[in-house]
Amino acid sequence: MAYLMKDRHGTYYLRLVLTNELRLRLGIADSRQREFRRSLDTKSKREAARRFPDAYVKAVSSFEAAPQEASPSPAARSSQPALSSLLAKHSKHQGLTGILPSTLHGRLHAVGLLMKYIGDKPVNEYEKQDARRFRDKLSETPKKGYPDEKISVSTLNIYISRVQAFFNWLEQEGFVTDNVFKGMKVQVKRLQSSYRSVFTAEDLTMIFSHINTEDVRLDRLFVTYIAFYTACRISEACQLSKEDVYQVDGVWCIHIRENKPYQRLKNAYSERVIPVHSELIKLGLLEHCDTVEDRLLPNAKPAAISQWFGKLLIKLFIGPDKTFHSFRHTGVNILKQHGVDVSLTAALMGHSTGTMAYDRYGKTLKPEALVDIVELIKLKG
Structure with missing residues (x-):
């Protein structure tokens, strides 16, 4: 070990x-x-x-x-x-x-x-x-x-x-003919959507009211807003560079990708181009890009922000089944409630649809096709 x-x-x-x-x-x-x-x-x-x-x-x-001492071989030695x-x-x-x-x-x-x-x-x-x-x-x-x-x-x-x-x-690699560990997971009978609870409208109001009124660090503020309005992973938000924010056919977009040494994606489907939500523009995201040389949020560390956010949820009496990753599940839930096609949701989330034809050509979706989808994610009240 x-x-x-x-x-x-x-x-x-x-x-x-x-x-x-x-x-x-x-x-x-x-x-x-x-x-x-x-x-x-x-x-x-x-x-x-x-x-x-x-x-x-x-x-x-x-x-x-290292040289090894010869040892007697059993008659039926494994191949x-x-x-x-x-x-x-x-x-x-x-x-x-x-x-x-x-x-x-x-x-x-x-x-x-x-x-x-x-x-x-x-x-x-x-x-x-x-x-x-x-x-x-x-x-x-x-x-x-x-x-x-x-x-x-x-x-x-x-x-x-x-x-x-x-x-x-x-x-x-041909060392075994069958994977004996397939199908060995413990199956739990519960709805897939219950694995990670989503934030309620009340939860979101408390979270954003707090970070808007308290003296919250800029990196924490932006990462929280970006995670909510793009439904991206915390690591994806933290590793953005200013070059990842640009216009495509007149639409401001955030490009989730591996373009810098410090950027890593979870899998091949994770790269995607997401329209910048109007609320992020109001927040000053575009202006902020002009103030940095490379990384959009140089001080943003996933582990540190996750820890800070966990303490915030405890302070606001939200949880214990909710975490920063709940923003991602909340985004999926909002789109699901609006009846958004699964292929469009997958394009926004960086997921595979399980359909080879779409997975192969889905990346050619123009950002303008996702603008109205992204704008469905909003705070109530």
Whole structure:
């Protein structure tokens, strides 16, 4: 299992826990060596997360390159390598695809849990019963910081999804013929729209009344307004540059894209051009663009704004099932209530419709086709 840790001086490092099975697989003779550490040479958590995958690959590769003592082979040796021996290969391959470091880190952690609970085996020897045992073990895992409570179903499903993604890669690469983790999520019978509560009209009135009357920092003010009037993700709002705000056929637009080193999108469907809502223009968004050199909101950090907003919701007695991401669900709900076609909603949200024809050609939609849709999102009163 690999962890991102911080030492007493505030410097982050990679910590690789060496189980007996992993030690044997990697050819480490010293049974007293319980862990491996490698400094990431940074005190920035974001930079450490970025360096983590490469450091992990180098660490495992260095073990694999070390000479190993010959061991007797069983008569019926597996034709496929052990799970642990493919982690470095997976990390290197995924790094080429542009996967977010945090996503890869989470996936490696989940696979580490699989090896901890089920064991490190040749990848083609994992069976459906192993997947069920893993799910059962996860359900018994204590909640972080609350040893008397178990992790939630949603957290359990996240772990399973991450392991499933790893085995999808194994299947694509020909290491396994079937992904035994497919269909292993715990199914909860509830409406899809109830997964994340939307803000009510009263909630929105309290939120915007507060940020309009209190001394709220400019980055927090703009990110909150942009998130509401575009239904974008918090990370998308925080990473906008002044070049992302421009006119298309006379319509002012916000271009959600990867155009700068600091910009990352969730997936291929996330890039989109959204008309600037009239309320954002009244707020002074266009004038603000003239005051910055590059980043639209240089001080906007997703984690910090999310934390601030969470405290605001507590202060206003809103929640506890609502978060900053509820703005996105609120936007979808508003458009749904107005009967907006799902393809137009998908274009605004940066979602796939599941229809190949639309997903392929939907990006050619002119912004003017979305102007009236965007203007449906408004505060009442």
